[in-house]
Amino acid sequence: MIVQVHSGRSRALSGVGFMVLGATIIQWSAAIATGVFRSLGPSATSAWRILIGALVLVAFVRPKVRGWTRSQWMGAVALGASIAFMNQCFYQAIARIPLGTAVVIEYLGPFLVSALGKRSAKHLAFVALAALGVLAIAHPGGGFHLWGVVFAAGSGMGWAAYVFAAHRVGSQAEGFGGLAVSLAVSAVLTSPMSMGSLGRVVASPGLLVRLLEIAVMGVVLGFAFELQALRRLRPATAGVIFALDPAMAFVIGLILLHQSVSGWDLVGILCVVVAGAGVTYDATSADPLVAQ
Template structure:
């Protein structure tokens, strides 16, 4: 698209794309901070339920997917995608109950980072892996009294995030637009519904909680996915992937501004190392089209 534009127009399009990505990433991370504020009333499982229900309703309304004419293979992919999405969200929200938001997202970002390193074949990848490892060690040593269960949940979320990215590729090949994503989100919402009812009960349908939970679904799904689709029309896939590497840093900022979670210089340096490693690995992979969780 940008090949036929004048240099000034190309620069403008790319800056516009960068702005769209920043809006989308900020929406995801600040929605996570908003979700934490609902924990006293709903707990993490109740919040996950409303978040996925809100995402499913919004995405189904936007995509209006056809249910007929799907093969068994399509439904298996949708079901697996929805279950991975559900487990990923449960792990993410349980981890940020126990860890500062920036630290939790940094651990979880090891999933996409590991995937990027696995898909690339350059010797420089050893440097990125070493930087990421140093960042994780530094982050772990700097979190005094860190909840080991929270770290395990974050690492489980990282594994699910990598699987989510791979399954998103399959959905993109099998379905047009947002159809596969919408159906997968619906499966994920149904999967976590019993957990949410068990954990929060009638609190799920209290108007205030319901409105905030659906707002979390909007901010974490519809807004970033729309922003990313628009951004990918203006930016190369490699540049898009590098921008996504800022997620841990934005999570730390959201945790500080919304939740008052302060991180020391060591923790900030650790997050910076992981961000640098992820950006470098994404750049090295070149043509890989990285997509951090739109309906995450």
């Protein structure tokens, strides 16, 4: 019994570690991607990011799909579709509103996953604290760009679907084969948005290198870390720990994009970090929160 408890705690802690690494790399790559928007626009940038990421991951993983069940294929298709929708909406959002603000609104998707999966009064309190943090950072009335908000909300819907789909794929497919196939599906779905700029990308080696950088950071490494995390944590637990993403986005937006951070932002960041830490502790002390 003691061995099982320690195993559950170690699994939860490693899951949290993978999730934080994934969030950092993905937000960092998003900040870098905004510099490519001037050349390709957000839709094509997102599509190329996924296409290159899929090619790199498939080449390294070489997924063995022979013998896959219908359920495995459906899971990979669902994950690929959620990745495509989430990323297209998110890049459209950060082209219009600050990175931190976009991630705050986007976070409402996995936040609802956590709210629907609440397990106890303590867990609900952490969810409520994260919600207060989101409200503080968003500080309604701040002059949002309407379409930026709409796209960020759409990305949040895709993110919520991604949490469940990634958990399913991670539990059904060994290694990174499921992720590689899912990214290939996503690349096919977004290919009409990338092919129109093929000539510009081929003619500009510097642009191609930048896209490769974004793809490896934000797709190959970022999604791989998150998939490892979602193999170890329940979707409800993972959804609240995703509350760290807005804080990470504000920090990266400040460092790389020189986007301002207000007093309300700092209050909100504190709330979401405390909520994330609280859920992490909850996950290390209660095995039911750890993915089986």
